[in-house]
Amino acid sequence: MKIGTPTEVFEGEARVAMTPDSALQLQKLGHECFIQSGAGQKASFTDAAYEEAGVTVLPDAATLFDTVDIVAKVRAPSDDEAKMLKSGQTLISFFNPAGNTELLDLCKDQGATVLAMEMIPRISRAQKMDALSSMANIAGYRAVIEAGNNYGRFFTGQITAAGKVPPAKVLIVGAGVAGLAAIGAATSLGAITYAFDVRPEVAEQVESMGAEFVYLDFEEEQTDGASSGGYASVSSPEFREAQLAKFREIAPEMDIVITTALIPNREAPKLWLEDMIASMKRGSVIVDLAAEKGGNAEGTVPDEKIVTDNGVTIIGYTDFPSRMASQASSLYATNIRHLMTDLTPAKDGVVNQNMEDDVIRSATVTHGGEITFPPPPLKIK
Numbered sequence: 001m002k003i004g005t006p007t008e009v010f011e012g013e014a015r016v017a018m019t020p021d022s023a024l025q026l027q028k029l030g031h032e033c034f035i036q037s038g039a040g041q042k043a044s045f046t047d048a049a050y051e052e053a054g055v056t057v058l059p060d061a062a063t064l065f066d067t068v069d070i071v072a073k074v075r076a077p078s079d080d081e082a083k084m085l086k087s088g089q090t091l092i093s094f095f096n097p098a099g100n101t102e103l104l105d106l107c108k109d110q111g112a113t114v115l116a117m118e119m120i121p122r123i124s125r126a127q128k129m130d131a132l133s134s135m136a137n138i139a140g141y142r143a144v145i146e147a148g149n150n151y152g153r154f155f156t157g158q159i160t161a162a163g164k165v166p167p168a169k170v171l172i173v174g175a176g177v178a179g180l181a182a183i184g185a186a187t188s189l190g191a192i193t194y195a196f197d198v199r200p201e202v203a204e205q206v207e208s209m210g211a212e213f214v215y216l217d218f219e220e221e222q223t224d225g226a227s228s229g230g231y232a233s234v235s236s237p238e239f240r241e242a243q244l245a246k247f248r249e250i251a252p253e254m255d256i257v258i259t260t261a262l263i264p265n266r267e268a269p270k271l272w273l274e275d276m277i278a279s280m281k282r283g284s285v286i287v288d289l290a291a292e293k294g295g296n297a298e299g300t301v302p303d304e305k306i307v308t309d310n311g312v313t314i315i316g317y318t319d320f321p322s323r324m325a326s327q328a329s330s331l332y333a334t335n336i337r338h339l340m341t342d343l344t345p346a347k348d349g350v351v352n353q354n355m356e357d358d359v360i361r362s363a364t365v366t367h368g369g370e371i372t373f374p375p376p377p378l379k380i381k
């Protein structure tokens with residue numbers, strides 16, 4: 001099949017869904033690869049590098065959409081892009097099918113098959129295709145780098161001839177994929193790192209990465225807010241009060257707070273409140289990785305950096321993976337390549353849209369002129 005990647009049209013998006021390396025792998029599956037001229041430029045992949053990897057460079061998006069059987073993208077298509085999709089053509093990209101119903105309808109009406117990357121089930125077999133995780137890993141790491149860029153002091157403690165430097169204290173709220181990556185980055189820079197999550201089972205992971213798990217003064221075992229399937233649910237009012245009380249107690253000591261707390265299909269819980277921000281030291285930094293879902297910190301403005309009256313910087317950027325476009329593209333393109341491996345079981349360049357396969361079925365949100373979202377429950381948990 002012919003698989004091709006256009007330049008991302010979403011403003012500021014620097015990632016690209018195919019790299020020269022991923023193209024080499026796709027060709028081993030029997031596919032022919034195409035790229036729009038300049039699509040990889042912001043991620044440091046030149047047209048020449050693609051050509052060297054056997055990729056055909058096409059002049060514009062219209063030609064690309066017209067040429068290929070499978071369009072691989074990062075962001076959900078714009079309306080104009082969706083209108084270029086043809087019957088029988090496949091689109092693979094992030095899509096947010098629950099929030100993008102009109103776009104879903106449009107793709108269905110075009111007769112295209114759409115595989116939404118965020119719908120890849122989070123089961124062991126599909127980890128190599130899990131773009132939510134690969135991007136969250138980057139976001140967590142980059143959040144620490146961004147915090148450091150805005151924090152006027154060292155992370156690590158030092159004793160120098162010019163004086164003693166205390167280590168920075170970093171709190172990570174939410175120890176999922178992004179939170180664990182942030183812990184890794186903060187501890188490796190030498191900060192004293194603390195982390196909190198409503199799921200107590202992550203305490204061991206947090207501690208194994210050299211951070212201290214923040215336990216609550218809560219009568220019952222710290223299990224409230226945890227639910228099955230590895231995701232959080234809404235906390236009880238009592239648990240939430242205990243959590244906020246603990247945060248209030250430690251806020252004045254923290255130099256950097258990175259919040260990553262999310263509950264599936266809900267607005268992000270507000271956990272770092274105005275009074276906590278007001279009690280933080282001048283020069284402290286909050287990076288709110290939940291900004292896109294409304295933010296964990298009060299006062300977060302999505303896509304902006306603000307400084308409060310008491311000198312606390314609150315960063316609400318929502319494009320952390322794009323800020324590391326080269327790395328993010330490599331990992332995302334690898335996720336797509338693994339999905340293509342599942343879609344091409346005979347490695348003969350022929351796609352088998354096997355709707356009996358849990359991973360393919362879950363990811364497929366339109367197929368055969370029908371909307372196939374939401375998917376049925378997984379056969380294998």
Ligand code: NAD
Pocket residue numbers: 121122123124126127130133136173174175176177178179196197198199225229230231232233235260261262263264269271
């Ligand atoms: P997420 O982005 O949905 O949430 C981030 C974190 O916020 C979670 O750890 C959650 O417990 C935490 N949180 C929610 N409410 C909170 C609150 N009030 N206070 C503090 N923390 C709060 O989560 P994620 O990073 O996508 O990962 C969730 C789980 O899924 C993890 O257990 C992870 O290991 C698992 N996972 C499994 C796979 C796989 O098996 N393929 C892949 C990715 C993730």
